[in-house]
Amino acid sequence: MNWKKWLKMSIQTIRSLIYERLSKSASVNLSGTGWFR
Secondary structure: OOHHHHHHHHHHHHHHHHHHHHHHHHHHHOOOOOOOO
């Protein structure tokens, strides 16, 4: 088992989940700034 590959995939999955959650909350908070369209 290639643990580096697994680690990279895990990090990407976690980051995507965090980014999705942040972008949802930030789009509400920063809707007027033009950061998130």
